[in-house]
Amino acid sequence: MLINADFSRPANVAPHEYQWVASPQSGVERVMLDRVGAEKARSTSIVRYAPDSSFPRHVHPGGEEILVLAGTLSEGDEHYPAGWYLRNPPYSSHQPSSREGAIIFVKLQQMRADERRRVRINTYDPAAWRRQNGREICPLFSDDVEQVCLQRLAPNEVLFAEPVEGAELLVLAGDVLADEQSYGRGSWMRLPVGDSSRIAAGAHGATVYLKTGHLAAVVVEA
Structure with a gap:
C-alpha cells in the first residue's frame, strides 16, 4: 500500500479530508497520512481508540513515536493523557489500550536501528x-x-x-x-x-x- 509515498513531493491532509478505516483490532480506527507497506508498514497515522479498546502485546522492530492528542492512552499500568509524547525504540514491545478512549498521532518504522532511548514527556x-x-x-x-x-x-x-x-x-x-x-x-x-x-x-x-x-x-x- 502506498499513501503519500513519494517523499520528493509535498503532502498535506486537513481534518475534513480524514478517511477513517478500521484496523485489525476491534474498536481501533486510523487515518493513514502516509504509508509504505501493508499492515506492518512505514507509516504516519492518526489513530482513534474507542473506550475499552486495546491491542495485544506486540513488538515494533522499527520503533514507534506517539503524541497523545485526546483522551488517555495506557501501556499496562502507565497512563498517558492528552499532551504526552512517547518514543518507544526499535524492538521494544507494549500493549496499548484506552479505557476512556483516545486519539493519538503515531509514526511507525521511522527510527534508526541503533536508537535506544525511551522517551516520556508531558508537553x-x-x-x-x-x-x-x-x-x-x-x-x-x-x-x-x-x-x-x-x-x-x-x-x-x-x-x-x-x-x-x-x-x-x-x-x-x-x-x-x-x-x-x-x-x-x-x-x-x-x-x-x-x-x-x-x-x-x-x-x-x-x-x-x-x-x-x-x-x-x-x-x-x-
Whole structure:
C-alpha cells in the first residue's frame, strides 16, 4: 500500500479530508497520512481508540513515536493523557489500550536501528518548555539526524527563518498558512527536502508538532 509515498513531493491532509478505516483490532480506527507497506508498514497515522479498546502485546522492530492528542492512552499500568509524547525504540514491545478512549498521532518504522532511548514527556508541563530565539519550544527528541519539538508561533509569525532539509508538522492549536491556504487544528503537512514554501501562523497564532532532518535520508520508490 502506498499513501503519500513519494517523499520528493509535498503532502498535506486537513481534518475534513480524514478517511477513517478500521484496523485489525476491534474498536481501533486510523487515518493513514502516509504509508509504505501493508499492515506492518512505514507509516504516519492518526489513530482513534474507542473506550475499552486495546491491542495485544506486540513488538515494533522499527520503533514507534506517539503524541497523545485526546483522551488517555495506557501501556499496562502507565497512563498517558492528552499532551504526552512517547518514543518507544526499535524492538521494544507494549500493549496499548484506552479505557476512556483516545486519539493519538503515531509514526511507525521511522527510527534508526541503533536508537535506544525511551522517551516520556508531558508537553502540558510548563517546565518542559523553554524560550529559544524569541519563541516558546518544547524539545522532544534530537540526534544527529532528526529534531522533534513542539513550537508556539505568535500571530502571523513565519515558522522557518531559513531553509530546512525537509519538515513534517501537525497543527495542534490555531492555524497555519501555506501558499495562501489555511490549515487548522489537526492538519498534517510534509515538506520535502528542497521545498521553500512559506509557512506562517494565522491571525491567532499556532502550536505545532514539528520534525525536521528525518526526510533527507528517506528513499522510497512511489
